Ligand SMILES: Nc1nc2c(c(=O)[nH]1)N[C@H]1C(S)=C(S)[C@@H](COP(=O)(O)O)O[C@H]1N2
């Protein structure tokens with residue numbers, strides 16, 4: 001058979017085409033946390049968004065779970081060089097969470113239960129690019145992987161996907177989060193290999 005035979009629409013991309021530069025494929029799901037896994041009681045769980053004027057929007061667990069559900073199927077890429085393809089999640093898109101938030105802010109600072117922070121441009125959270133997920137592979141998200149709920153921003157290195165997400169502050173000016181202040185790239189595009197400041 002000719003290697004030049006025409007392709008057809010919908011043919012899956014070869015796995016190698018889905019691997020950003022300097023990454024290797026892994027089948028398992030490594031755990032990377034800077035500190036202990038926080039215990040988050042669902043009765044006290046709250047997620048909030050604060051806009052640049054200080055107005056706060058917040059959701060209890062039942063309110064969050066009653067929002068429209070999305071099922072992202074995505075590839076994820078950690079700056080420590082592992083990538084995992086075809087991961088399945090369920091949660092709420094940031095488009096749905098931010099629907100009634102009126103803002104001119106351009107940046108977002110994410111804060112987790114436990115104190116982890118990470119920053120990203122607000123436009124990287126919208127237009128179907130980011131979710132707050134509570135389910136992985138059909139099961140409640142394991143606490144080590146960020147349960148009860150974590151941010152999922154698969155088009156950026158996975159350190160941007162804050163586990164145990166608690167709040168988002170919308171900001172006019174960019175500010176570095178935990179790893180960004182420690183020398184990691186402020187944006188973190190795996191396809192441009194933006195691992196560290198200056199990459
Ligand atoms: N709250 C919190 N979120 C976090 C981290 C962390 O240490 N604390 N580590 C980040 C990093 S570096 C990566 S690679 C992923 C790891 O997610 P996993 O442990 O589910 O693989 O979570 C990110 N989110």
Ligand SMILES: [Mo]
Nearest residue numbers: 032078079159
């Ligand atoms: Mo990471």
